[in-house]
Amino acid sequence: MTEAAIRARAEELLAQMTVAEKAGQLTQYFYFGALAETQAGVGGLESDPSAVEKVLGRGEVGSLLFVTDPAQINGLQRRAVDGHRLGIPVLFGFDVIHGLRTILPVPIAMAASWDTDLIERGQAVAAREARAVGLHWTFAPMVDIARDPRWGRMVEGAGEDPFLGAQVARAQVRGFQGEAVGTPERVLAGPKHLAGYGAALGGRDYDEADVSDSALWNVYLPPFAAALAAGAGNVMTAYMDLNGIPATGNRWLFTEVLRETWGFEGFVVSDANAVRNLVTHGFARDLTDAGARALQSGVDMEMAIGDPAYARLPEAVEQGAVDERTLDAGVRRVLEAKLRLGLFDAPYVDEDRAREILGDPAHRDVARIGAERSAVLLRNEGDLLPLDAGTLDSIAVIGPLADSRRDTLGPWCFDFDLDETVTVLEGIRRHADGTADVRYAPGVRPAQRGTPSLFDMWPGNAPEDPEGFDDDAELARAVDLARDADVAVVLAGEWQNMIGENASRSSLELPGRQLELLQAVAATGTPVVLLVMNGRPLDLRWAAEHVPAILDIWYPGTQGGTAVANLLFGDVAPGGKLPFTWPRTVGQVPMVASHTRSHEPENQHARYWDEESTPLFPFGHGLSYAPFRYAGLAVDRDAITPDGTINVSVEVTNAGGRQADEVVQLYLHQRHGTASRPVRELKGFERVSLGAGETRTVRFSLGPAELRYWNAAARDWVNDLSPFDVWVGGDATAGLSTSFEVTGA
Numbered sequence: 001m002t003e004a005a006i007r008a009r010a011e012e013l014l015a016q017m018t019v020a021e022k023a024g025q026l027t028q029y030f031y032f033g034a035l036a037e038t039q040a041g042v043g044g045l046e047s048d049p050s051a052v053e054k055v056l057g058r059g060e061v062g063s064l065l066f067v068t069d070p071a072q073i074n075g076l077q078r079r080a081v082d083g084h085r086l087g088i089p090v091l092f093g094f095d096v097i098h099g100l101r102t103i104l105p106v107p108i109a110m111a112a113s114w115d116t117d118l119i120e121r122g123q124a125v126a127a128r129e130a131r132a133v134g135l136h137w138t139f140a141p142m143v144d145i146a147r148d149p150r151w152g153r154m155v156e157g158a159g160e161d162p163f164l165g166a167q168v169a170r171a172q173v174r175g176f177q178g179e180a181v182g183t184p185e186r187v188l189a190g191p192k193h194l195a196g197y198g199a200a201l202g203g204r205d206y207d208e209a210d211v212s213d214s215a216l217w218n219v220y221l222p223p224f225a226a227a228l229a230a231g232a233g234n235v236m237t238a239y240m241d242l243n244g245i246p247a248t249g250n251r252w253l254f255t256e257v258l259r260e261t262w263g264f265e266g267f268v269v270s271d272a273n274a275v276r277n278l279v280t281h282g283f284a285r286d287l288t289d290a291g292a293r294a295l296q297s298g299v300d301m302e303m304a305i306g307d308p309a310y311a312r313l314p315e316a317v318e319q320g321a322v323d324e325r326t327l328d329a330g331v332r333r334v335l336e337a338k339l340r341l342g343l344f345d346a347p348y349v350d351e352d353r354a355r356e357i358l359g360d361p362a363h364r365d366v367a368r369i370g371a372e373r374s375a376v377l378l379r380n381e382g383d384l385l386p387l388d389a390g391t392l393d394s395i396a397v398i399g400p401l402a403d404s405r406r407d408t409l410g411p412w413c414f415d416f417d418l419d420e421t422v423t424v425l426e427g428i429r430r431h432a433d434g435t436a437d438v439r440y441a442p443g444v445r446p447a448q449r450g451t452p453s454l455f456d457m458w459p460g461n462a463p464e465d466p467e468g469f470d471d472d473a474e475l476a477r478a479v480d481l482a483r484d485a486d487v488a489v490v491l492a493g494e495w496q497n498m499i500g501e502n503a504s505r506s507s508l509e510l511p512g513r514q515l516e517l518l519q520a521v522a523a524t525g526t527p528v529v530l531l532v533m534n535g536r537p538l539d540l541r542w543a544a545e546h547v548p549a550i551l552d553i554w555y556p557g558t559q560g561g562t563a564v565a566n567l568l569f570g571d572v573a574p575g576g577k578l579p580f581t582w583p584r585t586v587g588q589v590p591m592v593a594s595h596t597r598s599h600e601p602e603n604q605h606a607r608y609w610d611e612e613s614t615p616l617f618p619f620g621h622g623l624s625y626a627p628f629r630y631a632g633l634a635v636d637r638d639a640i641t642p643d644g645t646i647n648v649s650v651e652v653t654n655a656g657g658r659q660a661d662e663v664v665q666l667y668l669h670q671r672h673g674t675a676s677r678p679v680r681e682l683k684g685f686e687r688v689s690l691g692a693g694e695t696r697t698v699r700f701s702l703g704p705a706e707l708r709y710w711n712a713a714a715r716d717w718v719n720d721l722s723p724f725d726v727w728v729g730g731d732a733t734a735g736l737s738t739s740f741e742v743t744g745a
């Protein structure tokens with residue numbers, strides 16, 4: 001269908017719709033049909049499936065979420081298409097954050113691969129599975145910059161840096177959507193949550209964000225701009241107040257920035273119940289006012305659990321609080337998205353084909369490669385890793401997370417298949433089969449149970465409380481096991497339900513008795529490899545001094561255990577890099593690589609009375625099984641004008657004895673100008689894989705887009721005249737540098 005035909009068809013439908021049908025088209029309901037029995041009492045949710053079905057029959061539902069069963073999707077779709085005179089198909093949306101059936105490593109992990117092709121491939125797998133079951137739209141990627149690891153949703157994003165964040169956002173949108181909205185086997189992508197959600201005060205999820213003009217444009221908005229430039233057809237609002245105005249009622253954000261400045265032509269959806277919440281915020285007078293004001297600020301569709309504010313839009317139109325043309329503009333966008341996605345031509349899904357696609361082994365390969373390439377080797381004293389399978393008779397695997405399928409997958413997934421999830425214990429067992437004796441002990445309690453959340457109602461998601469677990473005896477048993485083994489692999493971290501939405505922490509310490517376990521195991525004298533399962537930096541001060549090898553495996557997904565074993569035994573070399581600065585302690589946060597310089601910078605290592613001012617591991621840090629050397633950093637000219645481009649090259653050598661990967665990173669610093677600029681900003685990176693002794697020339701170019709920044713005084717983008725320093729290396733502390741100057745024409 002051509003764009004002109006799409007527009008004409010949307011117009012034709014719009015002309016036949018009543019105001020109530022238009023309001024319905026702008027409403028998205030949670031449909032808990034599959035969960036009717038388990039949902040009772042969870043988080044005070046009210047969503048009666050039969051009530052949703054009734055409005056569906058009236059043609060007053062634009063979209064549904066939380067249905068993933070193809071038969072159920074077809075049933076609901078039939079009601080919408082055959083049961084109403086206009087037959088407008090329903091758009092089915094879902095949180096496909098890191099896979100549907102095949103669970104990829106969590107998004108922060110995939111970002112740590114710094115491999116944008118892989119990230120794109122991963123989300124293409126997720127899209128293919130989602131589309132196969134009848135979903136058309138994912139509420140992803142989450143492109144919120146996260147600089148405070150107390151905030152649990154850090155796990156869903158790409159970390160602290162806007163440049164990396166923008167590249168990852170673009171790759172995810174391309175993976176989900178393909179070339180354009182409507183590409184076969186792909187889904188509509190909805191970057192979220194516009195904007196500043198990650199800046200919640202105190203890292204407390206949903207709390208207000210006060211973000212300066214400079215931080216907003218230079219840090220928080222670039223990943224959104226990149227996602228839109230990649231063609232994202234949808235955007236989701238955020239829950240919190242942004243600078244005193246609820247994001248979901250923020251006309252400046254959704255109309256002036258999103259539509260007028262960025263030229264966005266897709267549709268905007270609210271976060272769940274965020275329109276109703278405009279009343280909670282003390283912003284809207286009542287639900288009618290909330291609906292009217294959200295719509296007027298540019299929020300086309302309301303995501304609602306039960307009783308939507310947008311159901312009152314007809315009343316608001318009647319009262320003159322909303323112009324029907326505003327309603328029409330939103331409906332047009334939603335109908336056009338449905339037409340572009342091909343819903344009118346093919347509203348139903350092939351259930352047999354769905355089963356086939358979900359079982360595609362190629363998807364598991366992508367998940368495994370994702371887990372291998374996202375792992376970050378934080379420390380490897382004396383080259384303890386890789387383990388030499390030939391010389392080990394016994395391996396002790398310790399820690400409850402090593403044997404937990406559900407935790408291996410991480411938060412924010414629902415349709416997983418636990419039977420095909422490979423834990424770290426299983427992965428090591430399979431790999432060592434016949435060569436070493438692998439023994440296991442959890443050592444500490446297998447589950448940490450917090451407050452039951454919305455996600456716990458999904459079958460298999462709620463952590464099970466262990467019965468009859470004798471803490472002291474189990475700890476002692478684990479230590480005995482370690483003492484008798486040639487090597488101890490300890491897996492420590494956070495249980496998956498301790499991170500994610502509504503899961504902030506006030507501490508970054510290893511929960512439970514895990515540090516005590518680690519210390520006791522290390523005290524046996526058996527060499528220890530620490531594997532960290534996490535989605536945020538944890539307090540590893542003790543381990544970073546006393547444990548020789550530390551590998552961050554994140555929540556590695558369906559094939560996690562296989563990937564981890566391949567890394568441990570050296571079938572593949574780790575090459576991931578941290579997408580955030582790793583603080584020593586929670587007291588240092590927020591802490592980022594791209595901070596500015598100020599009074600007494602030489603004192604910056606001693607600003608805390610009781611702690612260093614440096615991180616435990618810098619942004620971009622990550623080792624491999626071979627060292628890399630950098631030389632010959634050069635710029636192709638000494639000076640450029642503000643519209644010019646400079647080419648940078650560097651020679652990178654694998655100085656080790658085996659194939660390994662390095663992420664070559666370029667950092668930039670503007671020496672002076674009309675604002676103070678960060679000491680270093682990431683402005684280029686490339687992941688390279690080099691054979692033993694191989695040297696490669698890696699090239700970057702820096703043009704006006706890399707050199708400009710948002711100047712809060714000018715309230716505009718500026719390109720200052722200044723000398724610039726360039727560093728290239730393997731992390732944010734790279735020492736090799738050169739410089740060039742931007743001069744007047």
Ligand code: BGC
Pocket residue numbers: 095139192271272501
């Ligand atoms: C989250 C969104 C998510 C939505 C639907 C909300 O609570 O903030 O990110 O897409 O729920 O599940």
